[in-house]
Amino acid sequence: MPTTRTGPHPVAVGAVLLLVAMIAAALWNSDASGTGARNVGSTEAAPAPAPAPAPGAAPPGATCAPTVTNPGGRNNYDDDAPLDVPLGRGLVITGLVRDTACRPLPGVPVQVWLQTALGSERENRTTVLTGPDGRYRVDTDPAVAQFGEPNVHVAHDVRGPWRAVFQRHVVDSEDTLAVVDLTLVPSS
Template structure:
């Protein structure tokens, strides 16, 4: 599915991953509240629940902006199928060779005042842990995008 949003996101991501353009790329800081209702160790899944909502993103290395493959990203949200705290609302995925990831998950609905998603880079690998909490610009949206720039440990 290629919407205007994903086109812009993918194009800008691929532009930014050119090493010459990305020198000195700053790491993404953990967002306030990003780790709320985190449950460590969610399994890697093809989709969370019945799917229908597409969470997309990219993962790159701080400094040179190189796309990172096989990076674990855990995702959870309040959806039409469960609360953030429910185990069934959590799932993880790995980035592809181009540093992108995506997760098919149930539709995110507003909870605690905002329609938002939680994402974590949370393994004990060579990069520092980061928690994100992107907010949907409209709660009727069926996609959301989040970019990670990871700092080596």
């Protein structure tokens, strides 16, 4: 005689509980980029980012904390990186470049490089100029793990009015957006 079950199957209950636990863990560890990761390599605690003001709308006397550079970035910067070349699709790297008075900086070169499934950091790099609103954008294939975790590098390092800065921003391989803002200080 077949047994009649009056409740849910124990395997189904276990699967649902496992799924709920995985979702809860992912939400607990997530942040704006969806990875739970923070910028790495800084020896100082980074200040909380100030909200980006509209172009020309920063109140008088407003200040934005300068970006703390990550150590070791200069060794990977390429002075001859191609200008504004497409790097693929699937991940957008974007951000706002401004000065310490929170004013957007137009025409500033920003270099981006990362490891993807199709090539190394040496092959996947471009330099773009910020627009009139101080923003930059690079479309690329998704980042893949290199030395343990997927990450993107964003830098400004040219001789000119602004001091060099390097950021290594950890992402998740499924991320579709990485926001890396830079606040620059005068070079002298």
